[in-house]
Amino acid sequence: MAGFRENEKQHFPLQSIQDVVDLFRDQLTGSDEPNLPLLSIVLGAIENVLTVNRSLPGEIDHSKTLEPIFPVIELETVEALYEKFVTHVKRSIDLTKFCGEVATRELVKLVSDVIWSSLMRSFYKDKAHLQSLYSFLTGNKLDCFGVAFGVVAAFQVLGYKDVHLALSEDHAWVTFGQDLLETAEVTWHGKGNEDKRGQPITMGVSEKSWLYLNDQPVLCTRQMEVASIVSGINPSISATVDSLEMGSLQQELLWLLYDMDHLSRYPMALGNLGDLEEISPTPERPQPIDLFNEAIQSALEHYNNQHVYPYTYLGGYLYRKGHHKKALQAWADAADTVRNYNYNREDEEIYKEFLEIANDLIPHMMKIVASDNAARIHHTSLLYDPDCYANFLRFYDGICEWEEGSPTPVLHITWAKQLVFSLSKFDLSVREHIEVKGEGLEDDSSSEEEEMEEEVNGRRGEEGEDKVMDDTEPSSSHRPGRRGRRPKINIEPEG
Numbered sequence: 126m127a128g129f130r131e132n133e134k135q136h137f138p139l140q141s142i143q144d145v146v147d148l149f150r151d152q153l154t155g156s157d158e159p160n161l162p163l164l165s166i167v168l169g170a171i172e173n174v175l176t177v178n179r180s181l182p183g184e185i186d187h188s189k190t191l192e193p194i195f196p197v198i199e200l201e202t203v204e205a206l207y208e209k210f211v212t213h214v215k216r217s218i219d220l221t222k223f224c225g226e227v228a229t230r231e232l233v234k235l236v237s238d239v240i241w242s243s244l245m246r247s248f249y250k251d252k253a254h255l256q257s258l259y260s261f262l263t264g265n266k267l268d269c270f271g272v273a274f275g276v277v278a279a280f281q282v283l284g285y286k287d288v289h290l291a292l293s294e295d296h297a298w299v300t301f302g303q304d305l306l307e308t309a310e311v312t313w314h315g316k317g318n319e320d321k322r323g324q325p326i327t328m329g330v331s332e333k334s335w336l337y338l339n340d341q342p343v344l345c346t347r348q349m350e351v352a353s354i355v356s357g358i359n360p361s362i363s364a365t366v367d368s369l370e371m372g373s374l375q376q377e378l379l380w381l382l383y384d385m386d387h388l389s390r391y392p393m394a395l396g397n398l399g400d401l402e403e404i405s406p407t408p409e410r411p412q413p414i415d416l417f418n419e420a421i422q423s424a425l426e427h428y429n430n431q432h433v434y435p436y437t438y439l440g441g442y443l444y445r446k447g448h449h450k451k452a453l454q455a456w457a458d459a460a461d462t463v464r465n466y467n468y469n470r471e472d473e474e475i476y477k478e479f480l481e482i483a484n485d486l487i488p489h490m491m492k493i494v495a496s497d498n499a500a501r502i503h504h505t506s507l508l509y510d511p512d513c514y515a516n517f518l519r520f521y522d523g524i525c526e527w528e529e530g531s532p533t534p535v536l537h538i539t540w541a542k543q544l545v546f547s548l549s550k551f552d553l554s555v556r557e558h559i560e561v562k563g564e565g566l567e568d569d570s571s572s573e574e575e576e577m578e579e580e581v582n583g584r585r586g587e588e589g590e591d592k593v594m595d596d597t598e599p600s601s602s603h604r605p606g607r608r609g610r611r612p613k614i615n616i617e618p619e620g
């Protein structure tokens with residue numbers, strides 16, 4: 126059984142971050158494809174030592190002795206696991222029935238079944254450190270991303286060059302076939318959703334759905350598949366403690382991939398790197414703000430600005446740095462992106478993101494600036510700034526349009542309460558400087574007014590029955606937004 130190539134073996138044993146970076150650089154250089162199973166096993170083995178099987182309480186506390194605890198990763202360990210993966214895949218797939226150069230849907234489903242059927246019957250899917258082939262081969266556990274990556278790695282082992290990873294902001298699937306036009310589900314998503322493995326991602330499903338990014342997913346090359354497992358490194362030892370070694374390994378590998386231009390079409394990896402640089406800046410490297418802006422530029426350039434996370438990465442960073450006005454602008458830009466979508470039950474990850482911004486971060490920010498008397502007296506705070514007020518309204522307008530036409534409601538009474546709280550903090554003067562322009566619709570606007578009249582009366586009817594929107598669930602009396610078109614509101618500060 127062909128094990129590793131000579132140029133792979135020479136790097137072992139791996140004893141430092143630099144050794145791992147050298148292995149990855151070697152793998153990413155030259156004409157050969159990077160060996161996906163090898164690299165995933167290596168990262169999983171290191172992560173296991175540095176985070177999962179962390180020193181037990183009785184052992185020496187290395188942080189005190191400042192002794193580096195980078196594990197020694199032996200060739201034998203990695204090679205044994207690699208052989209196990211290759212043997213398992215080759216033994217389970219009879220390729221004589223598939224003679225084509227490219228994969229077929231039937232073969233994709235078969236390989237997905239091979240990974241799927243090897244998983245432990247039941248385990249906690251959301252647990253950390255289940256993303257690598259090390260976890261798959263030593264514990265038969267994989268998370269949603271890990272299954273998709275495992276399928277792609279298996280196809281590389283089988284010699285297929287057309288099967289690649291497709292990534293949205295909260296899901297993963299594969300593309301395959303002659304010109305990468307075929308797609309197939311290969312893993313599950315979320316809780317309580319039937320898996321759709323084997324099915325294509327069709328326009329019916331992916332259109333206006335954040336989970337599929339309006340057909341603008343990240344389509345990985347082999348090198349970007351390496352970037353996805355580096356980005357997927359999880360340095361956390363516990364809810365509050367991170368492994369510094371694991372974090373800096375991830376950071377150095379992301380810079381290696383950045384320098385080789387393998388992150389330019391991967392906004393989330395750029396965002397991850399920005400977060401790591403905020404925690405521990407690398408001298409002579411771009412600032413976090415630059416990386417977050419590169420992620421936004423990447424989404425604008427390559428993904429028709431359909432990605433939300435680049436703006437929430439930036440907004441979160443600016444908020445943490447106290448740049449409240451700019452944070453508000455980034456969050457309004459995020460809402461401008463989500464307004465293209467219709468919210469459905471599989472989109473709750475982005476719902477949670479906006480819920481936290483609207484009902485936690487912005488109210489907290491308003492409290493801080495409202496108590497800043499100096500800014501108040503000199504009218505320099507955002508509460509007096511029409512730009513901020515315009516961005517605040519744009520943020521909420523985006524969320525309202527997101528809800529319109531959606532099968533699942535977004536807003537409930539907590540949203541309304543927090544909106545009133547935040548809105549009331551703005552000084553009355555800001556309203557004099559903004560202009561809310563409605564763009565008339567092509568059709569006869571009177572019918573639009575009649576329809577609006579009817580709509581308002583209709584709602585009043587509902588509310589007439591004292592239907593108080595209860596706090597826990599999105600309002601039951603809520604009807605998905607009117608299917609009719611709506612006046613486009615441009616909220617711009619005057620002048």
Ligand SMILES: FC(F)(F)Cc1cc2c(N3CCN(c4nnc(C(F)(F)F)s4)CC3)ncnc2s1
Binds near residue numbers: 294397435439478
């Ligand atoms: F494959 C899935 F299903 F897991 C979807 C993917 C997620 C993800 C990711 N994430 C998800 C988003 N993420 C965020 N961290 N902070 C975020 C923000 F809210 F601040 F924007 S978004 C962490 C990294 N980072 C690199 N690649 C991927 S591919």
